[in-house]
Amino acid sequence: MFVAERRELLLQRLQADGKLVARDLAVELGLSEDSVRRDLRDLAAAGLCQRVYGGAVPVSRALADYSARRAVEPDSKRRVAARATRLIRAGDRVILDGGTTTLAVARTLPRDLAVTVITHSPTIAAALVDHPLVEILLLGGRVYKHSAVACGAATVEAAQTITADLFLLGVTGVHADHGLTTGDAEEAAMKRVLASRAADTYVLASVEKLGAVSPYKVLDLGAVTGIVTDAFEGEPVDQLRRAGPELILTG
Amino acid sequence: MFVAERRELLLQRLQADGKLVARDLAVELGLSEDSVRRDLRDLAAAGLCQRVYGGAVPVSRALADYSARRAVEPDSKRRVAARATRLIRAGDRVILDGGTTTLAVARTLPRDLAVTVITHSPTIAAALVDHPLVEILLLGGRVYKHSAVACGAATVEAAQTITADLFLLGVTGVHADHGLTTGDAEEAAMKRVLASRAADTYVLASVEKLGAVSPYKVLDLGAVTGIVTDAFEGEPVDQLRRAGPELILTG
DNA sequence: CTCTCTTCACGTTCATGCACGTTTCGATCA
DNA sequence: TGATCGAAACGTGCATGAACGTGAAGAGAG
Structure with a gap:
């Protein structure tokens, strides 16, 4: 450059x-x-x-x-994104979920980091086009307006043909009892499929997501490898940790 | 050389x-x-x-x-885009090629026009997410940095499963003898596949494309239904017209 | 042969990272 | 409240390698 x-x-x-x-x-x-x-x-x-x-x-x-x-310092999403970016190693195949936090991850990817990014979000793909080294694999299908990602049978089928080292998952609710939840049934199913294609799944949960519950269940807390959050140590964090996943704090 | x-x-x-x-x-x-x-x-x-x-x-x-x-698209691209938009009828299934001119089409789609847009460009898909009525069908695959569209075997396969009424094609060269050309072999092949899936194909050619020739052939002029351009009547336009396609002038 | 285009060799400029000393800021303490 | 201290950010000078411009020499076409 x-x-x-x-x-x-x-x-x-x-x-x-x-x-x-x-x-x-x-x-x-x-x-x-x-x-x-x-x-x-x-x-x-x-x-x-x-x-x-x-x-x-x-x-x-x-x-x-x-x-x-x-x-005006880096808002919570930026902090979570920055920490999550550090989970990515050179050469990895990474699935990036849709959403603003994962978009921040895409934007903070170091320009000398060579990875393959797999995504069903046209927004994220578009943001990565300028990156010099990243190889982009786009999962096609019908694009749902709700959160601007491809979903449905065709997308699931495309996802079945790939595997990845890492899946960075975005949800709207992270709750010790209700697990990981989101606002759309189709998207919840899509997220589950993507999680099944990656060796490790990490949830990106800025602090306002903790304790929140949305209508549709994505996964149990025990099904993910870890949770990246900018919350501080305390009882809520401990509750999540007891459910299985590693808690990665940005603090 | x-x-x-x-x-x-x-x-x-x-x-x-x-x-x-x-x-x-x-x-x-x-x-x-x-x-x-x-x-x-x-x-x-x-x-x-x-x-x-x-x-x-x-x-x-x-x-x-x-x-x-x-x-910021130049005026010429916007004029071509505006005219091309008028080719789209409510309920149509439209394939939008990648590129700045087709992106301008996506942006100028009337907000009360309900159509299905099929595209292999994450940029165009991202631009249409805000549209209230458009249904977006994203063709996945490996995203080529050259012009930010999905190409390759997976994309071709996805394209084979769909059909459309209209294909708005972008190229970098429109020449009476050399036909329609573009700067990348893979993209040229992709454009041919997309053209084969649509009943009608229209080329979007702002005036600077006329008479230009790029390295890779996409199609012959006779293979497309029409050419939308902001050039004025004259010998160059007549030459193209004699090769077969309808010439649609914005003037 | 002459002219043009190209490559090669040379010294120069530019971008970058590191080392080192200085400044700024927030926190701590009186 | 004001003084003090450590950490982070800063600026400068320097070394290195890449990119640069110039001029001379070589190759090819007319």
Whole structure:
């Protein structure tokens, strides 16, 4: 990737997220923080962003003090996504579920990480097209509007032909008694099929999902390898842990 | 290959990929990096591209990266897209090819038009998720980075199971003698398969495509029902018309 | 032979990562 | 409240390798 190209990407990201974090960008772009800082410095010198401690913000919307910026810090989904990304090893075949958290995973995949991503989400596939090394395997079928993923017989059939090392699963409810749940029956079935194709399944559960229950059961807690969450140690987390899965905290 | 010819190729490649990498081009064209660099230097001097360390990018910053190009289509593509949209009737099953022009079609679909859209492009599928009435059928398979569409055996197989009323085809070259051409062999084959599944095939050809020739043949002009273009009446248009297809002008 | 295009050789510039000393920030303590 | 301390972020200088431009030499077409 060219320098000019990279800076273009940074500006684009700045507009989308409202801020740039040097450390995260370094990991994501697969280069040292020094180089990222150099980019930010040059962009700031060109008047395209404003440099702040830890990263950069848009010129117009510069926040007064550091603590106020802390408030806009990576929201919980970003944190969970960043931690989940670290579960992926070079060469892995990874199934990415649909949803905003897994989309964040796709966007934070380091650019020097060569993996095969299998997904039934056109949104995730589209987000990964720009990645230089990732090979994308798209599972086709009828696209359900509810959460913008392909579901149904054709998709299940396509899923049956593949295997993977890892499945990053998104759900809307994670409950010690009711297990993993989501809002659509067809999607729940799809998630089960995908889980059956991967050696390990990890649930991405930002803190608001814990304790929540949705109408349709996906899997029991015992059926997954682990749960990635940004919740802190405590009784709710312990309850989940007793049900079987490894609890991976972002803390 | 003549120098002028090679530079034509470079420009074409630049428009397709959004960037040129000196090293890759040297290997691909079978000559030294020196010569490639000289070409890039001359093209930049003529204002046809912008030189960067490692290669070259388009002059306009709007064209600098593919994602930006997806956001703002030139007027010509929008005109063609708008006219092509009028070929679609309520209840139709429509195959949408990948590419910026067909993406513009997806975006301009009236929100009260109920159709089934079949596509092998995750980008187009993602763009249609917000549409209230469209039913999306996604063709899966390995996603080719070149133009961000699914191709290959699995995709062909999926395509064989469907039929459609209409196929809106995007190509990079429309030429009276050389027919319809595109920049990738695999994609060319994919487009042929899709054409075979639809009752009618219409080519979307904004004016800069007319008279252009790319390396890989898709179909003969006689194999398609019509060509939608924003070119004006004249000898070039007449030449195409004599080859068989109906010419639909936006003018 | 002449002209053009190409490659090769050379010294130069550029991008990057590392090392080191400095600054900034939040937390802790008086 | 104000002072102090450690960690993180920062800037600078430097080394390295890649990419670059220039000029000379070689190859091929007319």
